[in-house]
């Protein structure tokens with residue numbers, strides 16, 4: 001090979017080499033670029049997928065929250081509907097019961113009418129119905145007092161101090177109260193001595209006479225309401241205030257009066273509803289506010305409504321929270337002030353309701369209420385089914401407040417005007 005050829009070959013080799021080198025570099029650069037792009041793409045994908053995942057989680061969370069909220073709402077709606085249904089059922093049941101009671105009354109009236117229309121007989125049918133119910137209601141009291149008295153008297157052949165002591169025990173056990181019992185026994189001792197009585201059996205009639213005397217004293221005139229009248233019904237929870245108001249409303253409406261009720265026991269919503277049910281039963285308007293509102297404000301509205309509508313008798317229910325005497329006193333005072341200011345011309349009655357089944361406890365309640373209110377009359381409830389009816393004698397003798405009505409059952413007709421003579425006869429009268 002010549003020198004030229006050698007150089008040419010070398011140059012060619014170099015050219016090839018550099019070309020190869022160039023291609024190599026290019027390829028590498030391309031590969032690097034590609035790799036970088038690939039990496040970027042991968043990272044981007046990763047970022048995107050992360051973002052997507054996060055978003056998805058967020059959406060799922062939100063949806064779950066919404067679903068839970070919806071479920072709760074649905075549940076609440078169902079609960080509300082169930083409660084409503086239940087309440088409606090209860091109201092229906094109560095109305096049904098009331099209808100039954102009124103049917104019974106209608107039947108009784110029919111019966112009494114039938115007897116009245118029957119040819120002349122010596123008995124007074126209406127009086128008989130009333131007295132029979134009274135006697136039935138007082139059955140346990142009668143058995144308790146008279147049973148005890150009989151067994152003492154039968155155990156003795158002569159009248160001595162032991163007999164009086166045992167009799168004393170019987171009367172105290174029958175809830176006549178210690179003071180009243182002492183008074184009765186003292187009177188009996190004096191009479192036995194004065195009248196020269198020796199037969200223990202004679203004591204029974206004397207006892208009946210003395211107790212009747214206590215009950216009837218000062219009750220010669222029949223109690224009548226002066227109209228327009230605002231009646232305030234007070235007493236401890238559960239004694240029967242609302243039930244008694246329902247019965248009173250019925251009695252006065254039946255006699256042709258315009259009657260209105262005020263739900264001033266705002267302590268529990270149930271108390272307002274209960275009065276409304278009685279109002280509905282008797283077809284009488286009930287003035288009410290919301291639960292926990294001011295009782296005096298309810299009375300304010302009721303008194304003004306009664307004036308505007310020329311209502312004959314407005315009967316106000318109240319809450320009896322005796323455990324807080326100061327509150328009770330303030331609440332009652334405020335109510336009295338409202339009545340005095342808004343309706344000075346109305347006649348006022350303050351009825352204290354006492355539960356006969358609580359015996360001497362009822363006396364304690366009466367003493368406390370006497371301190372906070374000018375009680376004009378006592379209504380003694382639940383005399384049916386209790387043997388503690390003797391409490392009437394203690395109330396009459398010790399409190400010096402007249403007993404106006406007595407409750408002898410839960411029905412709308414089971415409230416009787418207190419007739420001392422009939423009462424004494426129902427317990428002590430001969431069979």
Ligand SMILES: Nc1nc2c(ncn2[C@@H]2O[C@H](COP(=O)(O)OP(=O)(O)O)[C@@H](O)[C@H]2O)c(=O)[nH]1
Pocket residue numbers: 235236237238239240241242243244381382383384385406407408409410414
């Ligand atoms: N056996 C009987 N139950 C009565 C009489 N008066 C009321 N009740 C019952 O006593 C309970 C309490 O009565 P309620 O009027 O709500 O008492 P308040 O809390 O004083 O209003 C109810 O179950 C009444 O039905 C009654 O003369 N005889």
Ligand SMILES: [Mg+2]
Pocket residue numbers: 241242243265271317
């Ligand atoms: Mg009540």
